[in-house]
Amino acid sequence: MRVENLPPWLWQNNYPPLRAGGRKRQPGFGEKTLQDLAHFGQEVLFAEELAGRRGLLQGVEPRLKLLGLLWLAVVAGLARHPLTLVVMYGGIILLAYFSRIPLGPYLKRVWLIVPLFTGIMVFPTLFNWVRPGEPLVVLLNLKGPVHLGPWQLPALLAITRQGLAGAGLLVIRVGVTVSLAFLVTMTTRWAALLRALRVLRVPRIFVLIFSMTYRYIFLLLKTTEEMFTARQSRLVGRSSLKMNRHFLAGAMGNLLIRAYVLSEEVYQAMVARGYRGEGRCLEDYSLAPRDYWRFAGFIMAGLILLGGDYYLGH
Template structure:
């Protein structure tokens, strides 16, 4: 009995946790709404400058330069009134995911032959860590740290619908941008539907649900959600037609770039170029 009860709690915690995470991460504009340096920039310019930063991080061959970029990113977060503990937590969730699985094998001589600096044996297998492997893996991790941090910083200092509209800058078709915007709008609605459906089931059947019945309910809820989304799809299309939609949507993008934005763009280009240049020197002359 106790096991069954715990199982149900686990399901409840999972559903509510997932919904809460979605609402909190995808739909929260808490930091993007704060007055801060990055928040005050034109989203298009901000997007372009962050792409420049990320490209510079990817092209640098120097670990030191990657860390300079990372420190720059942390400084930008600080000046944009982002809680650094929150920011570090948010970025370091992704960093091991994106880096460790690739970086660890690269340490060893099998993938990175070269000068051995450390070796150990596991079940008659000799593992050798090479200087080149260590450097390659460190560079890779440093790049991931900096680029993931820039990507996260961009996403938390920009309202999500603005990010979608910025896609127009990179010539993503208008209709695609609009569909993404609508997805963003209606995912929230369906999160609420899922939440309310679960609460309705819970209020009527209590916590303990027979396994078979539970399966049946989940299947029924999925079917019901699909049907609701289908109905909504038709109704929304009707609402669009009613207000002049004729297959080619026209959506507003009232971004305005001011002198501050252009100065920022020039500055970022200059800083990135200079760091890349220095990285080249450090790579070949110092490290």
């Protein structure tokens, strides 16, 4: 094809020259979505790789491991002294270390969640207006009480010692519990964890939903990635917010329809192959003497912590 037959905008160079000091183009929502999807897939693969390592907790039978760490979570909920929780958290860090879990990402994952949610909930209890106590830091000192309708607020607004101690205790307790939950999920394969949930008499329908969600969410994520990739490959320049909203709404509806059709097809295929409501695991887990000893170690550690907490409380 001759150049004269091409559109002028394709062969004429009318673009201004690029400057080295120009502003860097910020990625749009499509690029950010693709990056988030790729990051999620990397995290899942990393979790599966951690569960397959030869570590301390990876070698424990999944059912006994789940029961043992659940018992430690109950102990954390019953503890009333901060020192008990600090010692317990130190033991959790040692378990993570001997289970060959990278401590940096592990601590980051836990303590990015705990302050965000728990800190917001306990923040009002720091002040004497919510929980009266001994003032530590005075923030506001008015001439008299403040009346807000049926409520009467004291003239002094301060952070109390009792409020700070209670909030700190709750944050540490939640941090210990979340750390134990991450230990279970990061050292146990998903299929084995679902089978272990049946030991706790979790209804089969919930186990089935968890299993199907984990198995087919990757297919839906792949579909979403292909939709965004196809759109990005057909875009010229930046899209407006209105276009992004229209595309996002259409993509959500399309993905919902595909998920519904896929669920029906998968269920019919499972029934045709003999599914009767109980999930199956290809690995056959058997209890060894060392599993009982490790489970006994969890029980003894919890009892020692409860005894030490009772002694510190008196």
